[in-house]
Structures are given as structure tokens and as C-alpha cells.
Amino acid sequence: MKILKTTLIALSLAVIPVSASVVNVNTIIENLVDAVISWKSETIDVGQIPQGTPKTIKFEFTNATAKPVLVTNVKAACGCTATDYSKEPIAPGKTGYVNAIYNAANAGAFTKSVTVTTSDSDAPKKLTFKGTVVAK
Missing domain, CATH: 2.60.40.10 (Immunoglobulins)
Structure with missing residues (x-):
């Protein structure tokens, strides 16, 4: 059970930076599309x-x-x-x-x-x- 909790915490920490970078990329794309x-x-x-x-x-x-x-x-x-x-x-x-x-x-x-x-x-x-x- 301890291994499962540790794995879930590690996965959560790994996903947070990825989702943050996706939001930044989407924001950049939206700004580029609007800036014409x-x-x-x-x-x-x-x-x-x-x-x-x-x-x-x-x-x-x-x-x-x-x-x-x-x-x-x-x-x-x-x-x-x-x-x-x-x-x-x-x-x-x-x-x-x-x-x-x-x-x-x-x-x-x-x-x-x-x-x-x-x-x-x-x-x-x-x-x-x-x-x-x-x-x-």
C-alpha cells in the first residue's frame, strides 16, 4: 500500500509540470491567432x-x-x-x-x-x- 501511495504521488508530481506547459503553449497559440x-x-x-x-x-x-x-x-x-x-x-x-x-x-x-x-x-x-x- 505504501508503494502504491508513493507511486501515485510521484505520478501526480510528474503530471503537474506537463499540464502547466500545455496551458502555456495553448495561451501562446491563442495569442498568436488573435494577433493578426x-x-x-x-x-x-x-x-x-x-x-x-x-x-x-x-x-x-x-x-x-x-x-x-x-x-x-x-x-x-x-x-x-x-x-x-x-x-x-x-x-x-x-x-x-x-x-x-x-x-x-x-x-x-x-x-x-x-x-x-x-x-x-x-x-x-x-x-x-x-x-x-x-x-x-
Whole structure:
């Protein structure tokens, strides 16, 4: 019985540091996941727009990191879309934007995208917008 108690105490002491390190690793992972820019929406449906009237689609984001974030590159998937974006660094907790300006030249349904690269991540973010151009 004494051996069993000693073994249980030894196992308990061995498990405590392991469970403490698991909690620390989980906390670190949660902090890393939270510490990125947060997009208000990654896909926007603009509905119906008149043909020949350019439409500006605004994608907004919040800097949830602890340091300023800079939009380093924005690339439209096609020549029918121009882009504009926040040029200044976005301070922690502040918002920035990426605009896609769609020319709406051709009638019909469309789905387009812009790819955004920021200083907080090496992985670019693909933002999508869709809708229908209605002929005049």
C-alpha cells in the first residue's frame, strides 16, 4: 500500500509540470491567432449595379497586433478592377482599408478578387466581391 501511495504521488508530481506547459503553449497559440489583422468581411456581394458605372467596394480591417501594420501590396485579379488602399502604417487597434474599383463594363454576373499582402504576414489574403452588372 505504501508503494502504491508513493507511486501515485510521484505520478501526480510528474503530471503537474506537463499540464502547466500545455496551458502555456495553448495561451501562446491563442495569442498568436488573435494577433493578426481582422477583416470586417472577406467576401462582399454588391448586388446589382448599372453597366458602365464603376463601383467601389471597400474592404475594412482592424489591426489586432501589438505593432503598426502596413499594406505592402494589393493586386487585382484582372484589368477590370483598379485598387486603392491605406498607404500609411495602421496603428494597433486602428482600421485600414483596401478598395477595389470595378469598371462594370460587361453585363452579367461576376466574381472578382484582389490579393492583399501586409507586413504582419507572409501569406497574402484573397478578398472577393461579386454581383451582377445590369445592362442599361
